[in-house]
Amino acid sequence: MTFFPNVPSENVGAERRSLPRPGGTRGAEEARAMRTAERTRLIARRRNLPAEERRRLSGRIQSLVLSDARWRAARVVALYVAANGEVETGLLLDSAWAAGKTVLLPRCLPRDPADPPEAGGRMEFVACSSREDLVPGRYGLLEPGPACRRVAGAETPDAIALPDLAVLPAVGLRPDGARLGYGGGYYDRAFSRPGWGGTPRLALIYAFQLVAFPVDERDASAWPDVAAHGYATENELAWLQDHFFLDAPRADR
Numbered sequence: 001m002t003f004f005p006n007v008p009s010e011n012v013g014a015e016r017r018s019l020p021r022p023g024g025t026r027g028a029e030e031a032r033a034m035r036t037a038e039r040t041r042l043i044a045r046r047r048n049l050p051a052e053e054r055r056r057l058s059g060r061i062q063s064l065v066l067s068d069a070r071w072r073a074a075r076v077v078a079l080y081v082a083a084n085g086e087v088e089t090g091l092l093l094d095s096a097w098a099a100g101k102t103v104l105l106p107r108c109l110p111r112d113p114a115d116p117p118e119a120g121g122r123m124e125f126v127a128c129s130s131r132e133d134l135v136p137g138r139y140g141l142l143e144p145g146p147a148c149r150r151v152a153g154a155e156t157p158d159a160i161a162l163p164d165l166a167v168l169p170a171v172g173l174r175p176d177g178a179r180l181g182y183g184g185g186y187y188d189r190a191f192s193r194p195g196w197g198g199t200p201r202l203a204l205i206y207a208f209q210l211v212a213f214p215v216d217e218r219d220a221s222a223w224p225d226v227a228a229h230g231y232a233t234e235n236e237l238a239w240l241q242d243h244f245f246l247d248a249p250r251a252d253r
Contacts, residue, residue, distance in 0.1 A: 031214040038213045039180055042172045045208060046085035057234045058088035061204055064237040065167065066095055070200060074164035078104040078125055078199070081134065081142045086169045087204035093131075103128050104163055107143045108186065123186045125163070162195050168228060170203040172211050177240045179203060179225045180213055191226045200239075203228035207235050 049057075065071050077096055082088045096103045104125040111122065126148040128134065137143035168187060172180035181187060191197065210233060230239035 034214050035180060036183075038211065039171050039183065042180070042209055042211070043084070046171075046206065049085060049206070054085065055088065057206055058082075059091065060234040061087050061206075061232050062089065062091040064232050065092060065202065065204070068232075068237055070165055070202075070239075074101065076102040076104065076161050076163045076165075078106075078163040078166040078168075080106060080167070080169050082169070083141050087206065089167065089204070092167065097130060102161070105134075105144050105148075106186070106190070107148070108137055108141075123190055125190065163199050166191075166199045166201045168201055168203050168226075170205050170209065170228065170231075172209050172213060173203050173205050173228060173231050174212055175210065177203075177227045177229060177231070178213075178215060179228050181225045188226045200230070201226065201228045202237075202239075203231045205231055205233055207233040209233075 071077070071092075077092075079089050079092055079096070080086070081093075082090075093103065105128045106123045107126050109122040109124060126144045128144040128148050133144050133148055134142040135145040168179070170179045171182060174180075191199070191201070210231070228240070230237065232238075
C-alpha cells in the first residue's frame with residue numbers, strides 16, 4: 001500500500017493547479033508543452049530566490065535529511081553539487097565525508113554517437129572524497145575530476161558499490177513522486193542501469209516545487225524523468241513508498 005502526504009497548504013491554488021492528462025498524439029504534444037511551461041516557470045522562480053533565502057531554506061531541508069534514519073544508516077550515498085538555484089547540498093556533503101560515508105557525485109559524459117537521437121544525456125557516478133576533487137565539467141558545473149573512481153555498473157574491476165541512498169535535484173515534483181527534470185535525461189539514463197532501480201531516491205525541493213503536471217505518456221517509453229521515492233522540503237521529509245520496498249535487501253550487497 002502506498003501513501004501520499006498532503007501537499008503543504010501554501011501550494012493550494014495556483015501552485016498546485018490540477019493539470020489534465022491529454023490523450024492521443026495531440027494530447028501528448030499538449031502534455032509536453034505543459035511540462036515545458038511548468039519547467040520554465042519553476043526554474044525562473046527558483047533562480048529568483050534571494051541568496052540569503054536560498055541558504056536558509058536549503059539549511060532547513062538538509063537538516064531534515066541529516067536526521068532521517070535512512071541517511072544515517074547509508075554507507076554509500078549519491079549526492080549532487082547544487083547549481084542554478086537548486087537546493088544546496090554543502091551540509092550533506094560535509095557531514096557524509098566527516099562520517100566516513102562513500103560519496104558518489106555525477107559526472108557528465110560525451111554523447112555516444114551510437115545513441116539514438118531520442119536518447120537523453122549521459123552521466124556516471126564516481127566516488128569523490130573531498131571538495132578538492134571537484135573541477136569544472138563539460139557545462140561549467142563542478143563535478144568529480146578524472147582521477148575519481150567509477151561506480152558499480154561501469155564494468156571496471158575496481159568499481160565501487162552502488163549507493164544505499166540517492167539524493168537528487170528536481171525542477172518539480174508531483175505528490176505521487178513523479179519528477180520533472182531539466183529534460184536532458186541524464187538522471188533517467190543513470191538510474192536505468194542494472195541495480196540502480198533498487199536505490200531509494202530522495203528529491204530535494206523547495207515547497208513551491210511540489211506541484212501538479214501531466215505525464216507525457218508517449219515519451220514514457222523512451223527516457224521518462226526518474227521518479228522519487230520521497231522528498232524533502234523546508235516543511236517536511238516524506239517517504240512515499242512502502243517500507244517493504246525501501247528496506248528490502250539489496251541484491252548487489
